[in-house]
Every structure is written in C-alpha cells, then in structure tokens.
Amino acid sequence: MTDTSDTNGSRLSHHNKLLYVAALTTLVVISMHFTSYTYITTLLDNPMNMTASEKPMMLFIFGIAGVVGMLLAGGLGSKPLQLCVAATVGVLLSQMMITQPGMGPYMAIFEVFIWGLSISVLIVGLQGWFLLLSPKHPETASALLVTTFNLGIGSGALAGGLILTKYGNMAILYFAIGLGVLGLMSFSLAGWLNRKRTNVLSVSRNAQHDP
Numbered sequence: 001m002t003d004t005s006d007t008n009g010s011r012l013s014h015h016n017k018l019l020y021v022a023a024l025t026t027l028v029v030i031s032m033h034f035t036s037y038t039y040i041t042t043l044l045d046n047p048m049n050m051t052a053s054e055k056p057m058m059l060f061i062f063g064i065a066g067v068v069g070m071l072l073a074g075g076l077g078s079k080p081l082q083l084c085v086a087a088t089v090g091v092l093l094s095q096m097m098i099t100q101p102g103m104g105p106y107m108a109i110f111e112v113f114i115w116g117l118s119i120s121v122l123i124v125g126l127q128g129w130f131l132l133l134s135p136k137h138p139e140t141a142s143a144l145l146v147t148t149f150n151l152g153i154g155s156g157a158l159a160g161g162l163i164l165t166k167y168g169n170m171a172i173l174y175f176a177i178g179l180g181v182l183g184l185m186s187f188s189l190a191g192w193l194n195r196k197r198t199n200v201l202s203v204s205r206n207a208q209h210d211p
Helices: 002-037 040-045 055-075 080-098 105-133 138-167 169-209
Strands: none
Touching (some): 002 040, 002 080, 002 105, 002 138, 002 169, 040 169, 055 080, 080 105, 080 169, 105 138, 138 169
C-alpha cells in the first residue's frame, strides 16, 4: 500500500515538473511568434519590401498556410512534443530568412507560408502536449495552456513594440530568433524530464511485479 502511494506521488510530482516546463516553454515560443507577428505589416514594408497591394495577399497566404498546418498536425499528433519542436524550428527559420538581404517576392511567399504553417502546427502540438501531460485533469491542463498562451501574446506584443520603437524592425526579428533558441532549449529540458519520468515509472512497475 505504501509503494502504491509513493508511486502515485512520484507520478504527480513529475507531471507537475513537466507542466511547469511546458508552461514556461509555451510562454517563450508564443512570445517569439507574437513579438514579430504583431508587427507583420511593418515587416512586410521593411525588410520584405512588399507594396501596399501585395500585403493582403501575403496575409492571405499566411492564413492558407495555417489551414494546411492544422491538417498536417492532425495526422501527426501522436507525438506532440516532437511536433512542437519541429514547428518551433520552422518558425525560427522563417524569422531567420526574413533577416537575409535581397529577398525576392518568391522567397517572401515561401517564408510567409512556412511561418504560417509552422505556427499552426505549433499551436496544435502544444494542445496535445498539455493534454498528454495531464490526461486525468484535461480541464486544468487546457486552462493552464490558455492562460500561458494569452500571456505569451501580451508579452510578445509588448516586447516587440518596445524594441521596434527604440531599435527598429530588424531588432524585432533578432529578439524573436533569440526567443526561439531559448524555446528549443526549454523543449530539450522537457524531453529530459520526460525520459527521466519514464525511467522512474518503468523501474517502479518492474519492482511491483518482481516476486
């Protein structure tokens, strides 16, 4: 009886650690996106050099890419953490591509498409990840995700606005890139904690089944 209680306590402890890391990671990667996306029309001006007539089409492409990303994520949702990492890399690469000089219209379309697809996949992946971490309390996990997501939106928009005012358009992208790298490091921590939890539970189950 004592062993079962310890095991349950261990599970709860590890789930909490992972949820805290998941919340922190979500804050970072969503801030990464909204630091730059909040000011996407400004970025379409410079450095992407889009004309006023081209901007609506670029935003439309972003939206279409989001739909494609959602459909794609639906078929790959069995491993949400890996999905989140791949999507974060996609958003990060899209930010890095914008910083390259001499971007032509086709490269701009490609970049916007990758960005829109990746952020959509990331959102779906985060939802699946939180639910996987807390299957017995999905409402609590969802509430934590929504709260952290909204905080990321506000934090990213605020940071982007302050940086834009003081340092200009390119600084927004560099800051977002830095957040993306930090987010990938946080995902690595989550993966390490998940492997550690799996090993602990495996050892505990084996001990219970030993004669």
